[in-house]
Amino acid sequence: MISSEMTFLGHPRGLITLFMTEFFERFTYYGMRALLVLFLVAALDDRNAGFGMSREAAGAIYGLYTGAVYLCSLPGGWVADRLIGQRQAVFCGGIFIMLGNFVLAIPATPVVFYFGLFIIVIGVGLLKPNISAIVGALYDRRSAAQRDAGFSIFYMGINLGALIAPFIAGTIGETWNWRGGFFCAGLFMGLGLIQYKRDERHLGEAGLHPAPSSPETRRNNWRALMIGFVATLAVVGLLAAGVFDVSAGDLARGAGFLMGVLGVAYFASVILFADLTLAERKRVGVIAIFFLCAAMFWAGFEQAATTFNLFAQDFTDRSLFGGYFPDGMHPATWYQSANPIFVVMGAPVFAWLWVYLGRRNLDPSAPAKFGLGLLQLGIGFLVMMLAAQLILSSGGKVGPEWLLMTYLVHTTGELCLSPVGLSNVTRLSPPRFVGQMMGTWFLGAALGNLLAGLIGGHVGSGVADEMPRQFLTMAFIAGGAGLAMLVATPAIKKMIGEAK
Secondary structure, three states, X not given: OOOOOOEEXXXXXXXXXXXXXXXXXXXXXXXXXXXXXXXXXXXOOOOXXXXXXXXXXXXXXXXXXXXXXXXXXXXXXXXXXXXXXXXXXXXXXXXHHHHHHHHHOOOOOHHHHHHHHHHHHHHHHHHHHHHHHHHHHHXXXXXXXXXXXXXXXXXXXXXXXXXXXXXXXXXXXXXXXHHHHHHHHHHHHXXXXXXXXXXXXXHOOOOOOOOOXXXXXXXXXXXXXXXXXXXXXXXXXXHHOOOOOOOHHHHHHHHHHHHHHHHHHHHHHHHHHOOOOHHHHHHHHHHHHHHHHHHHHHHHHHHHHOHHHHHHHHHEOOOOOHHHOOOOOOOHHHHHHHXXXXXXXXXXXXXXXXXXXXXXXXXXXXXXXXXHHHHHHHHHHHXXXXXXXXXXXXXXXXXXXXXXXXXXXXXXXXXXXXHHXXXXXXXXXXXXXXXXXHHHHHHHHHHHHHHHHHHXXXXXXXXXXXXXXXXXXXXXXXXXXXXXXXXXXXXXXXHHOOOO
């Protein structure tokens, strides 16, 4: 038996266990994420002191952190499949996440803080890919429609956690004490772990055991894991301690270059040297195009925690409800809840829209949806360009509606691109390369997040004069890529093998 027979509204009872675990984990991740850049740039002599870093350095650190989180999903899946099973990987990942946030809460040197980030990266890498795999295992003996509905419910847990976190952890950290915000994030992960172990019995056998292997193979796998972990820890420790004369920006740029080269080399090797049919090669080429589009989209979209977070702090009138807060303005971190709110509201609408259009043979193809997603990303930056021009002309701040409009347009772009990308990577991949191709999707997200940190650290840099040009440049890049995808859609559909 794969999972418990107990049901909740027609779904496995274990889904609620995983829903709540993901809720607490996403609360922790997005609560800490909302605070990270603001804490790093806060002056050393502020009432709520931070590290007093430049925006460029803070953006680079953010990019390295979020890029590493997505990249570590690959070894996290490997550890679960070959060594400890998905259930244990989720629990161990939660322990690492909780402890990492508690380390961030220690008032210590930057080296200790970076060590906390490293611990969180390991934890998210273990938990994030494997909890989704357990959800899938719960539905092994159920219909595709039930599986889709189950993942839709699970996705709500992600967004509810992301929605609430900035209002609680963000408010505590920004208005009282940054370290208190990080501690709050760790505390919520601890609550999630208690809930997970208490209700784990409802998961039945789902994700309980790793793939069968010989004792010798398992010993070799454990040896490889320990060598890799120790080597990575040593490199991170040396970099954090400043033994190598490398800035965070240089390190982020180097990591981004390596990620890009790795992606290109992998796709080239599969297309040129793998034993694939011509049709399969073309489809892998389409996945490579999607990889580039995804990296570009996330590079713009994930500036929510860098560029837009700093814009909310410096250039947005936050006086509404301000009387309840020490500085007379509500926290900038609250705007980090805009995207999950819009996702919760918009996801059912888009799900209905695609079905409605499909019944009339009007459903846009996958490359067209990618183009629409990038086009909306560009429109969002156009909105920010207009807001920046208004700041220059008035010499003051702008209302929150500009940021909220940008978040809305970017969210509709996300709903066009992200779910479609996940679905089509699995659909277009040659059967024996599905797992690896999903890895390239995570690699694209990692590269995009890293670029978001690099770009976000430079936009504005605390001065409004350059922002209109910078936002307009990003609008042209994203919008131009979106238009190019729409123009290329017929050719890409031929590569996929779809009829006109």
